[in-house]
Amino acid sequence: MRQGPLSLLCAVLLMTAQLHAEEISTAPDSNQPLVAATAAETQIDALEQRLAVSEQQRAELAAQLQSTSSERENAHLTRLRQDNQRLKLQLKEAQAEQPARLLSEQQLWFAIGAGVALVAMLCGAMLRGRRRIRREWIN
Template identity: 55%
Template structure:
């Protein structure tokens, strides 16, 4: 006989014997396994109840913290709203006639800058006129 199939046969027999031994040992402990599973189930149910209670307490604490934070923000917003209302009343009570709108003010500012640049250019040339030729 060849050595290849003989080695394969020995390996299969060595693996099969422990597997058969495990099956018989598991069938012998089936009753205590069900008892331990039942105790684990009750323990897990108790832990679930405790976790639910802790979750509810934490959610209540979070809601109360959110309510406190919102109440402080609400107070700040109310104070700012009152301050802005007072500013609005003061502005309406003392109407200052505006000569120019914002757009007109920007136009006047740009014209002033252009005029200033023109004057600087005239004074920088020294007031003398020279003919400058661009081409020879």
């Protein structure tokens, strides 16, 4: 036999023995990833439970917030309605206490025009003075 293929055959046989030995030596260590996987699964389960509890608490708090805000809005709405009724009542009382107008708007403008005419006539009489002009049309 030749030396090349014989040495190649020996090298392959030695490598397979070493690979087989490594597989046997890794067999006890293969239990360790299994333990890590179960620990991770238990941790995931615990986290999922915590998530479910926190989601439930969040939903309860949201419901409480909604009910509290609606109660507050109802109280505010009731207070605004009471204020509105009170202000309407005050407005009616103020309108009832207000005296009736003496003159309508048309009568008021007529009185203002008459006053202006009277003042103009008085000013004209005062500007004329006391001098007597000879009245030619009488003679």
